[in-house]
Amino acid sequence: MKLFVDANLLVYLLTKTPDEAKRLVEFYADLVEKHTLYTNPLVLDEAIHVSKKKYKVPYETSIQFIDEKVLPYVNVLPLTVIDYLTAKELVLEYDLRPSDALHVATIQNNGLQAIVSEDEDFDKLPIKRIWLEV
Numbered sequence: 001m002k003l004f005v006d007a008n009l010l011v012y013l014l015t016k017t018p019d020e021a022k023r024l025v026e027f028y029a030d031l032v033e034k035h036t037l038y039t040n041p042l043v044l045d046e047a048i049h050v051s052k053k054k055y056k057v058p059y060e061t062s063i064q065f066i067d068e069k070v071l072p073y074v075n076v077l078p079l080t081v082i083d084y085l086t087a088k089e090l091v092l093e094y095d096l097r098p099s100d101a102l103h104v105a106t107i108q109n110n111g112l113q114a115i116v117s118e119d120e121d122f123d124k125l126p127i128k129r130i131w132l133e134v
Contacts, residue, residue, distance in 0.1 A: 006117035007046035015055040037074040
């Protein structure tokens, strides 16, 4: 499947504790092996920002992680004015945050099939959400 990777997976991979590490890394490795992964620049920005703000991860560490562990396996799709036009309709129809609406627009406008995200806000949309089994 063609999957969109949301920022929360990247943040968790970057800030994982030893107890969480094995499960998260196995989940990510399984996604890489079995699917074609995509994201957009806004997700990379969110991952860097949240890792610094919430977990005090230095920018250099986050950037190195993205360069070494994300970019070789995840295709980064550009954001376009078409994505904005789609996103503004999603914000109004589903009361989404603008950044989440841009992610959904990226999915819709590029023929992706699901989102990999912990964020349950995506469940109110006609889109499949994939996350770790509890």
